[in-house]
Amino acid sequence: MAGDDGLPSLGRVKITDLIPSEGLPSDSYKLSVSTLSQSFAQYSAAVIQFPAGDGALLRSGLDSACLYFQQREAYPSADMIHTNDSREWCKTSGYYADPQLWQETYDYRPGLTPIEPSNAMELPPGGLPDIFGLLGKAARGILDAMSYYLNLRSSPFTEILDNVPLRSREVSSSVLSVCCHARPSFHGAQHHNLTTQDDGQLMMFHDHDHQVDKSLISVVKSDKAGLHVRDFHGRWFLVDGDLGPQEAVVYPGLALYQATAGYVNPALHRTEINNIPGNMYGRCSLVFKLMPKSMTSLSCSEMRAAGHGVEAQFQIPVPVDDFMQRSHPTDQLFNRNTFQSFSFPTAQDVVNSRSLDQ
Secondary structure (H helix, E strand, C coil): CCCCCCCCCCCEEEHHHHCCCCCCCCHHHHHHHHHHHHHHHHHCCEEEECCHHHHHHHHHHHHHHHHHHHCCCCCCCHHHECCCCHHHCCCCCEEEEEHHHCEEEEEECCCCCCECCCCCECCCCCCHHHHHHHHHHHHHHHHHHHHHHCCCCCCCCHHHCCCCCCCCCCCCCCEEEEEEECCCCCCCCCCEEEEECCCCCEEEEECCCCECCCCCEEEEEECCCCEEEECCCCCEEECCCCCCCCEEEEEECHHHHHHCCCCCCCCCEEECCCCCCCCCCCEEEEEEEECCCCCCEECCHHHHHCCCCCCHHHCCCEEHHHHHHCCCCHHHCCCCCCCCCCCCCCHHHHHHHHHHHC
């Protein structure tokens, strides 16, 4: 659906316009859902805009993250060195580092209290519960918007999502990761690839050139530009180069790809690091991942009920825990060249409609 009539650039939507209401959908809701879904189809990402007060919370969270990582030691202890162990996908909490990616992470997961190796409680970056709630609510709204676009029933993914709020002794499947790339005082492996962009600019990336989240929806807010996503045509482009303080990047993950029978492609992304080493703090990010619960299954029954064709590879429900521990070759994922289309109004249609009403 990325043709000449597509979006000229990454779609931008106000999160307040994605709040559904009883009765018929408003023109602003339909237009926002259409823009979001079209942007996902073309660019595998979109930009969401928060109210001013929420932007201040995100800025405060990023400032706290920078200070948190700056006071960490240059050489983390061996028990803080983690690689991407898929078996622990729903159990991570607290600080850990991956020298191969030159990345440090603090995972905030409600229901788990992180403990330092010395058995002392760890003092986390500030504001994480509020930021978790803000980005979690936004991610659920985006998921519901995609459900509307695909003509599914309301809240079709409720059974695989965490309770809101969590019940007694429950641990969140979703996670807020506070990340720091390429902190100069952190001695990571620092293996890099040099890549030439379409405009001839030389960019530096990790040897682990690209990643794909296993989330339903991911929301990312960074203090510096550097997040690149691959678009419908296979071209890499910078998605956070012109973000305002109230804006964040959102993109779909592998779990949503599986649950929608491949109708929503996951974003393939990578992080640029060539402009970071001269900076005192590196590049800090807040990354919220809306995850399915481990004891549930990803099924395409809702897609079938809505009349969508479901190919053989999506016919059998997949236990979430198995899905998270399984490898997913990216060259087998980007294989659906169409996206469900609905007759939503264009921006000009909305303007004309309002003119006629006056």
